[in-house]
Amino acid sequence: xxxxxxxxxxxxxxxxxxxxxxxxxxxxxxxxxxxxxxxxxxxxxxxxxxxxxxxxxxxxxxxxxxxxxxxxxxxxxxxxxxxxxxxxxxxxxxxxxxxxxxxxxxxxxxxxxxxxxxxxxxxxxxxxxxxxxxxxxxxxxxxxxxxxxxxxxxxxxxxxx
Numbered sequence: 001x002x003x004x005x006x007x008x009x010x011x012x013x014x015x016x017x018x019x020x021x022x023x024x025x026x027x028x029x030x031x032x033x034x035x036x037x038x039x040x041x042x043x044x045x046x047x048x049x050x051x052x053x054x055x056x057x058x059x060x061x062x063x064x065x066x067x068x069x070x071x072x073x074x075x076x077x078x079x080x081x082x083x084x085x086x087x088x089x090x091x092x093x094x095x096x097x098x099x100x101x102x103x104x105x106x107x108x109x110x111x112x113x114x115x116x117x118x119x120x121x122x123x124x125x126x127x128x129x130x131x132x133x134x135x136x137x138x139x140x141x142x143x144x145x146x147x148x149x150x151x152x153x154x155x156x157x158x159x160x161x
Contacts, residue, residue: 068123
């Protein structure tokens with residue numbers, strides 16, 4: 001089977017707020033990977049907004065990579081799909097401004113019927129979200145783990161296309 005499905009990997013966060021920018025760090029690393037599989041499109045989405053709707057709508061699949069509060073050890077990486085993603089979107093507690101923006105974007109895509117065939121959030125538990133440009137050690141160690149999760153997810157989705 002030929003792999004042709006486009007998977008948008010949208011890194012979210014503010015790189016001036018330490019671990020909040022982990023999604024951006026992950027997609028930057030993926031963008032520089034010469035062995036990145038075909039059909040994977042990393043994009044720095046920054047602090048998100050509805051301006052990203054067009055990019056998501058043009059993709060066969062969208063993986064949002066972001067800092068996420070799981071009440072787990074710093075650097076924990078979790079993939080939220082299907083029921084887990086629905087629970088995340090429906091949860092009432094929002095811990096950050098762009099987390100609310102992500103929820104609003106996902107809700108809009110679903111309501112308008114614009115959602116790609118596959119949508120998920122790859123979350124990384126932050127340790128420090130405060131004014132600094134570097135990731136904490138635990139979250140920096142999680143970046144290559146998140147990259148592997150992201151690529152494995154994209155390859156699985158492409159195989160299902």
